Amino acid sequence: MANQSEFDTLALRTGIHRSQFGEHSEAMYLTSSFVFQNAAQAAARFTGGEEGNIYSRFTNPTVSAFQERLAALEGAETCVATASGMSAILALAMALLKAGDHVLCSASVFGSTVQLFSNIMGRFGVETTFVAGASVAAWEGALRGNTRLMFVETPSNPLTEIADIAALAAVAKRAGALLAVDNCFCTPALQQPLQLGADLVIHSATKYLDGQGRVLGGAVLGRRGPEMDGVYGFLRTAGPSLSPFNAWVLLKGLETLRLRMDAQSHAALQLAQWLERHPGIERVYYPGLSSHPQYELAKKQQRLGGAVVSFEVKGGREAAWRVVDATRMISITANLGDTKSTITHPATTTHGRISADARKAAGINEGLLRVAVGLEALSDIQADLERGLK
Ligand SMILES: Cc1ncc(COP(=O)(O)O)c(C=O)c1O
Structure with missing residues (x-):
């Protein structure tokens, strides 16, 4: 490499x-x-x-x-x-x-x-x-x-x-x-x-x-x-x-790929750590967290955890949609990989067309949200999510 x-x-x-x-x-x-x-x-x-x-x-x-x-x-x-x-x-x-x-x-x-x-x-x-x-x-x-x-x-x-x-x-x-x-x-x-x-x-x-x-x-x-x-x-x-x-x-x-990937991955790790401590969150999925089931493997084959953080909100679809709808800065969009942070509810968008059984098998629950962390100030991203999580 x-x-x-x-x-x-x-x-x-x-x-x-x-x-x-x-x-x-x-x-x-x-x-x-x-x-x-x-x-x-x-x-x-x-x-x-x-x-x-x-x-x-x-x-x-x-x-x-x-x-x-x-x-x-x-x-x-x-x-x-x-x-x-x-x-x-x-x-x-x-x-x-x-x-x-x-x-x-x-x-x-x-x-x-x-x-x-x-x-x-x-x-x-x-x-x-x-x-x-x-x-x-x-x-x-x-x-x-x-x-x-x-x-x-x-x-x-x-x-x-x-x-x-x-x-x-x-x-x-x-x-x-x-x-x-x-x-x-x-x-x-x-x-x-x-x-x-x-x-x-x-x-x-x-x-x-x-x-x-x-x-x-x-x-x-x-x-x-x-x-x-x-x-x-x-x-x-x-x-x-x-x-x-x-x-x-x-x-x-x-x-600018490496610079962006590094900056966005560092911010994503901090966001994941903050979400993991949040009482409104059931579970956080991020390869850079030691709680991730394949943390050791991720460390071996990836240089950093990447910029996508997924998390399950307590309270299912209703609670997850509340978080999405309360955002004022983070873009509600299906894309990811942008310098602008984006939020998606996978079960009803990107993974909405696959069968409920396949979704369940893949572990995509109704309370799941995916945030692709961009380059805005981390404090602004947190404040935007906190509004709906409160
Ligand atoms: C992991 C992954 N692979 C492939 C695709 C498809 O790429 P495109 O939308 O450029 O066709 C996507 C799109 O979101 C993706 O997330």
């Missing part, structure tokens, strides 16, 4: 290819297609005989710069950027899976990820089994001869459950399956799954990679080879490509 100063330099200086104008900030190439000098060059580009851009659904220099920079930060050989985090997961699934394949997925993943694997991929003959993400034995026990992909989010959304990446990588290797990790909550600034043995990393760049809630984006990262070629092939054909404008915004986001 790059040390902090190496990471910062990579975040600022990778992927810069100046044009003839010598611009200092990265250029934004807002163009759908690229011009060829003649018919022979056009033909050579299309056959692959000559490298170069053809059409922005395939490649674009601003998008390539973002891919290069993110790959450097994750320690990946290659990166394919996508229009959103969900299209990154779709591209991964379409590239790796075929009818008759089996997927193992942690039960504690983002609601749309559950939908994608169970309902959408299910219609194409791919079967998914959901397992308790933190139990290596549960993953091992659910393996089948046709298990092709193991998909995990760690820390998970919203309960910050931690899965042991190195142990799951070993399980996947023994089973001849691939391990993909959604690294949305930590980002490479706090955790680098490929260095722990994972085969593939997924990002919703919409979250901390942007960091200021401006654009949608996603990425799949891994080593060069048939899997990543398949991801690129799907993107090029089906077209969930990242726009060059969004890529430019994300490039700027990466420049």
Whole structure:
């Protein structure tokens, strides 16, 4: 793993290819297609005989710069950027899976990820089994001869459950399956799954990679080879490509990624400690708390706890909604990863479309709230929550 100063330099200086104008900030190439000098060059580009851009659904220099920079930060050989985090997961699934394949997925993943694997991929003959993400034995026990992909989010959304990446990588290797990790909550600034043995990393760049809630984006990262070629092939054909404008915004986001992740994680830890002492709170979920069931594992594979704190309010949905409705500063919104703090009631929003049974299995109760801690003064965040908790 790059040390902090190496990471910062990579975040600022990778992927810069100046044009003839010598611009200092990265250029934004807002163009759908690229011009060829003649018919022979056009033909050579299309056959692959000559490298170069053809059409922005395939490649674009601003998008390539973002891919290069993110790959450097994750320690990946290659990166394919996508229009959103969900299209990154779709591209991964379409590239790796075929009818008759089996997927193992942690039960504690983002609601749309559950939908994608169970309902959408299910219609194409791919079967998914959901397992308790933190139990290596549960993953091992659910393996089948046709298990092709193991998909995990760690820390998970919203309960910050931690899965042991190195142990799951070993399980996947023994089973001849691939391990993909959604690294949305930590980002490479706090955790680098490929260095722990994972085969593939997924990002919703919409979250901390942007960091200021401006654009949608996603990425799949891994080593060069048939899997990543398949991801690129799907993107090029089906077209969930990242726009060059969004890529430019994300490039700027990466420049401050580590600073933001550090500051927001430190504030989140303090908020979690305060909530843990609060009489109105039943339970706090935060990997940086020693009360977190996988605290030791989190310390081993993450540099800090991350910026998302989830907590269960005493009094169920009514009490939780009261806290949400009493806020005056914290934004009531489904997004996370912003420098502005956000609050969400997962059971009725992000995880509202999955069945009540699946929600219960994932431990998402009616009193649960998720706060993604931003960069406002911690005292203001606490005062905003205190109003509804009183
Ligand atoms: C952990 C995680 N993965 C994937 C996604 C999907 O990303 P996007 O909204 O960019 O499609 C989200 C969105 O909230 C998420 O939290």
